[in-house]
Amino acid sequence: MEEVELQLRLNPEMEEFFSSSRNEHFFVKNLETIQGDERDVIFLSVGFGFDEAKRLSKNFGPLNQEGGERRLNVLISRARERCVVFVNFRASDLDIEPNAPFGLRALKTFLDYAENRNLQSLVQSSEDTDSPFEDSVYSFLRSNGYEVRKQVGCAQFRIDLAVVDPNSPGKYLMAIECDGAKYHSSPVARDRDRLRDQILRGLDWKIHRIWSTDWYRSRRDSEAKLLTALKSARESNAQNASGTMEAEKNEHESHMLDQDAPVADSYQQAPVDNGISVDDYKTCTDLPFTNHGDLHVQNPKKLALNVIRVVEAEGPIHFDEMVKRIRSLWGLRRTGDRIINALRKSVDVAKTQGEIKARGAFLWPRDLKTPKVRKRNEEPRPDIELICPEEIKEAVRLVLKSQFSTVPDELSVATSRLLGFQATRDDTNRKIQEVISEMIQSGELEEMPNGLIHFK
Structure with a gap:
């Protein structure tokens, strides 16, 4: 609030928007006191994050307590049109266990959506696979040092095996789909999953399919292809992360150089780029x-x-x-x-x-x-x-x-x-x-x- 008061002294023409007599005036509230208020745009600041030693605690106050997810839901639903999030870490930095408090898992899902428009299910991954074939692939991946989760997601978008990115434990490196002989001979199933794969790839999933017949008849070949695909995915992720860090560094340096320049009002609701001209x-x-x-x-x-x-x-x-x-x-x-x-x-x-x-x-x-x-x-x-x-x-x-x-x-x-x-x-x-x-x-x-x- 001290910073807000300072900015008001520097910009007195904005005071009318802070007057309590104004309908839907500007306010600053916390997680516990915001219920019942709505605005077109809400600026949400996450007060927890990396400390000076770059350590990220998993203690997010009320969100770790029972019912924390309800408080989060109240907070993020206060915005009618747009919610702008300020936080010093990414969703992928928040490595949480499947049995973590529901509020904490909900926060990770919300931050992932805010950053990537990737809305994941909060349903926990299953401990069971659908077949001995999947068990065999799971054991092979574990023996090669990969952390693997089974039956990730829900409904028709459930993934057989999801490999965790070792360089970013909050992200998945690749989806492994284990397809049996019946699937291989079913054109209907293949057509259905072709569209499903298209949607998952659009959400930045990397998908590797393994046929059961290939796994058992040409085991070494299939294992080699799987490890090669995983290695390629790791290298691709590392390059993307490096590019992102460089871009953020350049953006920061550019901002520091131009910090005394006048700032244009660039607020607008982000448009959908559908490539259609009317x-x-x-x-x-x-x-x-x-x-x-x-x-x-x-x-x-x-x-x-x-x-x-x-x-x-x-x-x-x-x-x-x-x-x-x-x-x-x-x-x-x-x-x-x-x-x-x-x-x-x-x-x-x-x-x-x-x-x-x-x-x-x-x-x-x-x-x-x-x-x-x-x-x-x-x-x-x-x-x-x-x-x-x-x-x-x-x-x-x-x-x-x-x-x-x-x-x-x-x-x-x-x-x-x-x-x-x-x-x-x-x-x-x-x-x-x-x-x-x-x-x-x-x-x-x-x-x-x-x-x-x-x-x-």
């Missing part, structure tokens, strides 16, 4: 009929010309957005009931003339069948209730054409980014998920047993 939303900039006195007393047929112009420029457009555009171009600041009623009559005239069509609250150009996906920036600001379901569907199709298949939440986020949302709030996600469900029910999309969604 046009920006373009608003109507002029009206054929305007500035002839009070809007609500104008001839509905004359006002219908304005409605048609806005719908042709921005359709499909929500009725409320159309009203806002005409009001603004007319030079008005507010919209009353009389103006809304006048424009409703004008919409009816335009529909009767066959110049526009209506689908629910959305107004469409006469000949438009399929809407373009448009990215909303400052004007209009993105509002999911003001975007028609047909445009949301088109955005979903663009994402799936690019990614082929993805899980529902990621599909929703990528879709929202195409439409201009910098953050995907609950109401936005809910609306997009409703559209995705409709596409699944209509048979256009299919949700596979592993949760991925793709074109049917």
Whole structure:
């Protein structure tokens, strides 16, 4: 708090954001006192970590106690949009045992996700393997000095054997998949695991498969290939770690050189880079009929010309957005009931003339069948209730054409980014998920047993 007070003295223009009379003012709280408060962005500082001797204690105060995971859950769920974590160690530095306190295991999982977007299961690895074949591979790895954990993960993403990285005990070096004869002869199983492997590799898992027939018929060959793969993985990890340390050193040196330079405000919700380009939303900039006195007393047929112009420029457009555009171009600041009623009559005239069509609250150009996906920036600001379901569907199709298949939440986020949302709030996600469900029910999309969604 002393540092905050110092910065406020240096930047007095920020004081209004700290006033207790302000709705959702800035606060500093600890793990025990934050319950009940929410903010769009939460800065989370982990007060435990490496000491001056580079020792990392596994004592994290309340998290080590019973119910520590609930306190952590309360803390990290206070952020509506973004949680920024400050900590002097990585998740991989925190080497914890399977029987460590649940709160400590939850912290490691959270830090791993914050750093790598890698959400691991908190289910403990099993002590049992599925077959004598796996037992044999496990014993071989142990005899060569590797620490191995069995049945890591859950459901269809459970890994037979996971080899711990000896240079970073909090990470896995490689996943070993032990496939029996039935698997080898089953094209369905191979196709299913091809997609599963793709997902795991996307999460930075290195995977090595061993066939049971090869293991027993060409044992020395299989053992040599396994050790070579592990050696290659260790060398790759060591190079990556060296590169990361060098990059961090350069970044630190650069920061030290530039510490007196003005700092630009770089805050924004991190975008999803899906490699898809869409046009920006373009608003109507002029009206054929305007500035002839009070809007609500104008001839509905004359006002219908304005409605048609806005719908042709921005359709499909929500009725409320159309009203806002005409009001603004007319030079008005507010919209009353009389103006809304006048424009409703004008919409009816335009529909009767066959110049526009209506689908629910959305107004469409006469000949438009399929809407373009448009990215909303400052004007209009993105509002999911003001975007028609047909445009949301088109955005979903663009994402799936690019990614082929993805899980529902990621599909929703990528879709929202195409439409201009910098953050995907609950109401936005809910609306997009409703559209995705409709596409699944209509048979256009299919949700596979592993949760991925793709074109049917």
